[in-house]
Amino acid sequence: xxxxxxxxxxxxxxxxxxxxxxxxxxxxxxxxxxxxxxxxxxxxxxxxxxxxxxxxxxxxxxxxxxxxxxxxxxxxxxxxxxxxxxxxxxxxxxxxxxxxxxxxxxxxxxxxxxxxxxxxxxxxxxxxxxxxxxxxxxxxxxxxxxxxxxxxxxxxxxxxxxxxxxxxxxxxxxxxxxxxxxxxxxxxxxxxxxxxxxxxxxxxxxxxxxxxxxxxxxxxxxxxxxxxxxxxxxxxxxxxxxxxxxxxxxxxxxxxxxxxxxxxxxxxxxxxxxxxxxxxxxxxxxxxxxxxxxxxxxxxxxxxxxxxxxxxxxxxxxxxxxxxxxxxxxxxxxxxxxxxxxxx
Amino acid sequence: xxxxxxxxxxxxxxxxxxxxxxxxxxxxxxxxxxxxxxxxxxxxxxxxxxxxxxxxxxxxxxxxxxxxxxxxxxxxxxxxxxxxxxxxxxxxxxxxxxxxxxxxxxxxxxxxxxxxxxxxxxxxxxxxxxxxxxxxxxxxxxxxxxxxxxxxxxxxxxxxxxxxxxxxxxxxxxxxxxxxxxxxxxxxxxxxxxxxxxxxxxxxxxxxxxxxxxxxxxxxxxxxxxxxxxxxxxxxxxxxxxxxxxxxxxxxxxxxxxxxxxxxxxxxxxxxxxxxxxxxxxxxxxxxxxxxxxxxxxxxxxxxxxxxxxxxxxxxxxxxxxxxxxxxxxxxxxxxxxxxxxxxxxxxxxxxxx
Numbered sequence: 284x285x286x287x288x289x290x291x292x293x294x295x296x297x298x299x300x301x302x303x304x305x306x307x308x309x310x311x312x313x314x315x316x317x318x319x320x321x322x323x324x325x326x327x328x329x330x331x332x333x334x335x336x337x338x339x340x341x342x343x344x345x346x347x348x349x350x351x352x353x354x355x356x357x358x359x360x361x362x363x364x365x366x367x368x369x370x371x372x373x374x375x376x377x378x379x380x381x382x383x384x385x386x387x388x389x390x391x392x393x394x395x396x397x398x399x400x401x402x403x404x405x406x407x408x409x410x411x412x413x414x415x416x417x418x419x420x421x422x423x424x425x426x427x428x429x430x431x432x433x434x435x436x437x438x439x440x441x442x443x444x445x446x447x448x449x450x451x452x453x454x455x456x457x458x459x460x461x462x463x464x465x466x467x468x469x470x471x472x473x474x475x476x477x478x479x480x481x482x483x484x485x486x487x488x489x490x491x492x493x494x495x496x497x498x499x500x501x502x503x504x505x506x507x508x509x510x511x512x513x514x515x516x517x518x519x520x521x522x523x524x525x526x527x528x529x530x531x532x533x534x535x536x537x538x539x540x541x542x543x544x545x546x547x548x549x550x551x552x553x554x555x556x557x558x559x560x561x562x563x564x565x566x567x568x569x570x571x572x573x574x575x576x577x578x579x580x581x582x583x584x585x586x587x588x589x590x591x592x593x594x595x596x597x598x599x600x601x602x603x604x605x606x607x608x609x610x611x612x613x614x615x616x617x618x619x620x621x622x623x624x625x626x627x
Numbered sequence: 628x629x630x631x632x633x634x635x636x637x638x639x640x641x642x643x644x645x646x647x648x649x650x651x652x653x654x655x656x657x658x659x660x661x662x663x664x665x666x667x668x669x670x671x672x673x674x675x676x677x678x679x680x681x682x683x684x685x686x687x688x689x690x691x692x693x694x695x696x697x698x699x700x701x702x703x704x705x706x707x708x709x710x711x712x713x714x715x716x717x718x719x720x721x722x723x724x725x726x727x728x729x730x731x732x733x734x735x736x737x738x739x740x741x742x743x744x745x746x747x748x749x750x751x752x753x754x755x756x757x758x759x760x761x762x763x764x765x766x767x768x769x770x771x772x773x774x775x776x777x778x779x780x781x782x783x784x785x786x787x788x789x790x791x792x793x794x795x796x797x798x799x800x801x802x803x804x805x806x807x808x809x810x811x812x813x814x815x816x817x818x819x820x821x822x823x824x825x826x827x828x829x830x831x832x833x834x835x836x837x838x839x840x841x842x843x844x845x846x847x848x849x850x851x852x853x854x855x856x857x858x859x860x861x862x863x864x865x866x867x868x869x870x871x872x873x874x875x876x877x878x879x880x881x882x883x884x885x886x887x888x889x890x891x892x893x894x895x896x897x898x899x900x901x902x903x904x905x906x907x908x909x910x911x912x913x914x915x916x917x918x919x920x921x922x923x924x925x926x927x928x929x930x931x932x933x934x935x936x937x938x939x940x941x942x943x944x945x946x947x948x949x950x951x952x953x954x955x956x957x958x959x960x961x962x963x964x965x966x967x968x969x970x971x972x973x974x975x976x977x978x979x980x981x
Contacts (some may be wrong), residue, residue, distance in 0.1 A: 338886075431717075437689060438689070444902075504703045533877075
């Protein structure tokens with residue numbers, strides 16, 4: 284009796300370990316990332332040299348930043364399609380502010396961009412949360428409104444690197460201990476958002492809202508207020524991303540960031556955030572952005588003909604999602620077999 | 628499910644929209660053009676009419692390149708004592724200019740100065756407008772030749788492409804691997820220039836240069852950055868990059884200036900002085916070229932005034948005065964060439980502001 288009892292319990296422990304590993308949703312993306320990076324590095328070792336790794340991280344950092352904000356929104360079963368336009372507006376206004384007011388302190392200028400994003404996010408949030416309009420419709424509308432305002436304010440003007448302060452441009456290229464500053468900023472935002480979603484009551488409530496809005500209301504969660512907060516945060520982050528865009532690219536006109544929302548939503552979905560809310564992590568979304576950026580870069584390094592790159596990029600994206608999905612299915616199966624045994 | 632299909636719809640729509648963004652040099656090919664037939668007789672000595680109403684229609688408003696061209700058009704308007712009204716669509720889609728052309732005709736304007744988004748999409752509207760007496764001058768990007776009177780070409784493909792090869796050859800010291808960072812893979816003008824560049828590179832004086840790859844940055848900052856990085860990684864011995872597009876050259880310069888390749892890899896291309904000033908001053912770029920868009924707008928508007936005043940009809944060989952720019956002659960197929968592109972270096976860049 285005792286002998287037969289210990290064997291299954293040992294098996295359960297082993298299974299528990301595998302499920303715990305399998306439950307780390309992000310692992311699937313890391314595997315996919317390795318599947319992209321390792322073969323490319325074998326073909327061209329320069330792909331994993333420091334300059335190249337820095338570039339990969341830098342390329343992904345702005346999309347990853349937007350993906351963090353988007354994740355907060357998507358978890359509550361909403362979507363923010365206006366992020367590309369918010370980034371564009373913030374980038375242009377920040378650049379213009381720096382160009383027209385030489386001597387603006389670096390942080391004040393970036394704060395100006397963040398404030399622009401905040402205002403845009405507040406408008407989105409008010410319309411969605413108080414107006415009770417579906418977020419898809421609201422943000423599709425504001426996508427055009429913000430871009431239109433951007434065009435109207437810019438009047439065809441372009442702000443160039445020579446008009447921007449060196450401190451700002453240096454921010455786009457400088458490094459701390461070999462890590463680019465922009466990447467550090469992104470990582471900091473990811474960490475803050477991850478801790479908020481994981482350990483704060485209001486953060487957990489976002490998942491509850493996305494899982495079942497009616498139940499969340501009945502449970503006494505202030506759904507409207509939480510929804511408003513997520514849109515404000517998404518706008519705020521997009522505003523910051525706009526200021527960083529200026530630092531990175533140095534040339535800004537009213538078209539900056541056009542169409543970026545598609546990359547952001549793709550990164551979020553690839554990162555394992557359920558598009559219908561209720562599950563997903565910011566780290567996953569950020570890794571999704573890194574994976575997408577890396578796929579594009581590896582195609583260039585492998586010298587795939589330009590005409591094929593988009594198609595292959597899409598196909599690789601689908602296979603990355605497949606790998607992730609297979610892992611998820613295996614996990615679900617493992618969970619079913621271990622049903623009855625406790626899972627915290 | 629409903630939300631999902633709606634989302635999918637939104638995405639496809641957005642993709643379609645973003646696919647047709649405007650570029651400065653993207654579609655401005657020096658196209659093959661046919662002669663405009665015009666039965667009316669030219670009177671070279673006819674005075675320029677005063678108070679001419681001229682509509683200036685760029686590919687899209689809010690495009691910095693056309694904003695500069697518009698300033699030139701307005702100053703030509705002042706010079707001929709006419710009235711230049713600028714208008715246009717906010718996107719560079721093929722058919723977006725048609726309503727503006729129709730409006731210009733209805734408003735009984737004397738001339739239309741247009742950079743066509745699509746050579747054929749605007750042709751029927753232009754023909755109707757011309758039949759109502761409107762004179763049509765295309766600039767930067769031509770319409771179908773039988774739909775306009777004169778086309779102002781910024782520079783010939785040969786001049787542009789040969790100039791670019793010469794600049795990169797000088798920058799890398801005559802030998803080494805080079806690459807091209809273009810706009811979109813299907814941009815007519817870019818492909819025409821790349822073809823001429825290849826012909827140039829086959830000449831004995833450029834035997835030391837080897838073109839190893841042509842990459843496409845899609846006139847997008849992010850993509851141009853990634854493609855530049857890819858070029859540098861795929862070709863460890865790369866000595867120089869030619870980027871004949873304003874977005875690409877600025878992005879490549881910004882990337883080089885903030886990477887360890889600065890000074891080791893040379894860059895030239897077509898860019899505006901304001902955009903490139905920083906990178907010429909910090910040594911990332913030695914020289915680059917471009918025509919002056921404001922002169923282009925000036926010449927196009929002046930030509931429109933000359934047409935509306937009856938000085939010229941658009942036939943080959945006709946000569947006319949274009950204000951500050953001096954005398955121009957209409958070439959084959961109703962085409963006027965602005966002149967060779969200006970080369971900008973550290974020594975002269977501060978004389979330009981556009």
